[in-house]
Amino acid sequence: LYTTLFIDEISPQVIFNSAKSRNQLxxxxxxSITDVPGLPYVTINAEYTRINPFxxxxxxxxxxxxxxxxxxxxxxxxxxxxxxxxIKYTPIPRLRFTLRHEMLRKGGNNSVEQQYFAQPQPKFLxxxxxxxxxxxxxxxxxxxxxxYFHAMxxxxxxxxxxxxxxxxxxxxxxxxxxMFFGKRR
Numbered sequence: 632l633y634t635t636l637f638i639d640e641i642s643p644q645v646i647f648n649s650a651k652s653r654n655q656l657x658x659x660x661x662x663s664i665t666d667v668p669g670l671p672y673v674t675i676n677a678e679y680t681r682i683n684p685f686x687x688x689x690x691x692x693x694x695x696x697x698x699x700x701x702x703x704x705x706x707x708x709x710x711x712x713x714x715x716x717x718i719k720y721t722p723i724p725r726l727r728f729t730l731r732h733e734m735l736r737k738g739g740n741n742s743v744e745q746q747y748f749a750q751p752q753p754k755f756l757x758x759x760x761x762x763x764x765x766x767x768x769x770x771x772x773x774x775x776x777x778x779y780f781h782a783m784x785x786x787x788x789x790x791x792x793x794x795x796x797x798x799x800x801x802x803x804x805x806x807x808x809x810m811f812f813g814k815r816r
Contacts, residue, residue, distance in 0.1 A: 634660040637704065639686045639696075650751045657682035657705065661715075676717040684710040684738065684753050685746045710738035710756060725773040735763040762790045782806040 640655040661678030686709040687696040696703045707713060717731040739758030746752075767785040774780055785803040790796070 632660075632662045634658065637682075637686070653685075653746075653752055655683055655685045655709075655746075657686050657709075672721045674717075674719040676715070676719075678715045679712070680705060680707075681712040681755075682707060682709050683755055684741055684757065686710075688740075688743070688746060690743055690747060707735065707737060708740075710741070712736055712756070727771045729767075729769045729771075731765075731767045731769075733763075733765045735765075737761050759792050761792060764788045777811040779809040779811075780807075781809060 635658065637657040638655075639657070640653055642651070642653050645651040646654060657680070659678065659680040661676065663674060663676045665674040667673050667675060682705055687702050687704050688709060689695055702708050705711075713733065713735045715731065715733045717729065720728045722728075736756055737760045738756040739760050741753050741757070765785065765787045767783060769781065769783040771779055771781045783803070783805045785805075786800065787803070788798070788800045790798045
């Protein structure tokens with residue numbers, strides 16, 4: 632089990648008052664279990680990440696959590712969340728199967744005026760920009776030492792809500808060999 636908490640700004644005196652609170656925080660929690668009873672060689676992972684509106688944003692640009700225009704925190708930025716579920720199975724030492732599903736939602740960027748003067752603060756996922764669901768299956772087989780064959784199939788559905796509603800579904804298939812030279816750590 633694991634968790635992280637990032638506090639950008641918080642007002643403890645009004646933390647539970649939704650009309651006045653400014654809880655600009657992000658958190659992540661997850662867990663993993665291997666060799667589930669009755670399912671040997673299976674690993675199950677689950678993780679949830681949430682970043683409230685205005686996290687990584689500040690009135691003074693020098694206090695933004697960016698480097699060369701890129702957010703230094705979670706790549707989704709503020710006003711977003713992500714849920715990941717994954718199952719890994721290793722029936723024999725050289726063969727691994729992975730099935731992964733990920734759901735992501737991203738709200739709009741809000742103004743500095745809303746951040747400091749709006750009461751109540753804009754709700755989580757306000758001005759929803761897009762949703763994405765991604766399902767991926769992968770198999771990896773170590774044919775010889777440090778020579779791997781891999782195959783992957785993925786389905787990605789993206790729904791955009793900017794202006795007119797737009798939905799697209801993409802499918803990817805990938806296969807190939809990987810060879811590693813030298814010592815692996």
